[in-house]
Amino acid sequence: MSRIQLSAISPRFRHIWFRNLITYRRIWQVNFIVPLLEPGFYILAFGLGFSGLIGGVSYAGLDLAYTRFMAPALVATACMWNAFFETTYTSFVRMYYQKTFDGILATPISLEEIIVAEIVWAASKAAAAVSLMLIVLIPIGYANFPGALACIPLAFLGGLAFGAIGMFFTGIIPTIDMFNLPIFLFITPMFLFSGTFFPVSGIPDWAAIFTLIFPLYHLVELTRFFCIGAMESNPVLNVTYLVLFTVLFTYLGLLMMKRRLIN
């Protein structure tokens, strides 16, 4: 039982997903407000504050206003934050403080199903947040219609990737305040250096290579492609990278959570 058993993963995981949906609906107002307002704040701040310093950005042969360059990256970073927070802080609280997983493990549901459900739920939440953001971004012209709608399934894929690595950290972190480490050492640098605020093509090659390992870079490239129809990389490679990243960290997340909870 201490090994990961693929046979232990059945469609029953949907019940855990549904459990999370019930709690999400309970505070849906809070869950809706953040994604609706967040792009507005960024676009106002960068549009009003930054536009005087930076005229435009040259990206994939286009000359873009700074806010128009940055807006698609907001979609990607929102996806990252939503999914990562869900499988770190929220899952940790459920696992450690609320003993929710212990309760579920007394029913015909496996730990594998709980973990998969948490990751899929994180991805669903990320996709929901991105959908809400698009409601704001499309009418004000920062995301193409209908092309930008592809960001929704994309956010689900990105959510799986960030949910999976979040679950991996939840499996190895000793106490909840130690999540500061992966956030400051992994998430924050990724947030800053993934082509979110400046094009990766503008930085030296040796540094650009590092950004390639960040899943957020690949997600930002794809959201930009769907929102403004331009990108500097190959979408097939971006998607492939995200899929492989998801598979690897779902496996590692399962392994670490199993090691942590089953003894």
Add this chain to the structure above:
Amino acid sequence: MHIIEAIGVVKRFGDLTAVDGVHFTVEKGEFFGFLGPNGAGKTSAIRMIYGFSPVTSGQMKVFGLDIVTDWRRIRSGLGICQQENTLDPDLTVEQNLLLYARYFEMNKHKARERAEELLQFFALTNKRHAKVMELSGGLARRLQLARAIMAEPALLILDEPTTGLDPQSRHQMWNRLTALKKKGLTMLLTTHYMDEAESLCDRLLIMDNGRIIAQGRPRDLIVEHAAENVIEIEGADEQLRTYVKDHDVKHDDLGERMIVYAASDGNLENDIRDRFCMDACQFRAGNLEDVFLRLTGRELRE
């Protein structure tokens, strides 16, 4: 077929052997008790029964199935009332029941009926929309028991169901458990309250240091390891000590106090009453607590 059959079950955590090769069976309709001091291996044993914790060696069979391969089928027939509060604090009382039914893939309509029935049985009807966090300890424990039997299990496992409850809530809990027993439900109980085990359990076992040190019906265990009648004598002196030694009387010498275990014929009791009860003597029936303390010792654990 046995409901539970443990065959030489061992549980090791690194160098520590928590359960050291235990054999026991639980039969259909039985109320079976699991006693032992803290760290004796009770919870480890119980966690192996429902596959929460893997068996290191030996075999654990529930409903005749092996927990390693058939864990999902076994757990479908189990109700588990865990020691910690594992209720879902994000949900209401009723949602806790309904969601649990989903985990067992119960038909929705049937789940509603069953939830209604259990809310009534546990007197939780007017709390159905309350958040779990707002419940008192006794109510929360009742809800946890209600949730455990939501999917109509064939075996109910109760890990210290009354620990920390006030006397009213404990009696409420006992009434419910007795009613469930009358309906023929097989139950396995762990507890630190010997009166609870004595009155509820048909059969029980006592564990210490990972091993089973006694097993049987409460009455039989009392007769075997303590006695039907017990005399507690305050201010035990040398005369009494000589007396019990000469007459080869079963006793425990606690210094200031001596506990004498007497057979049911009454001769020894009369003798002691006449000769040694100058200060204070207490005559009472032997109980499971006597058995427990005699077998596991009186020293503090942990």
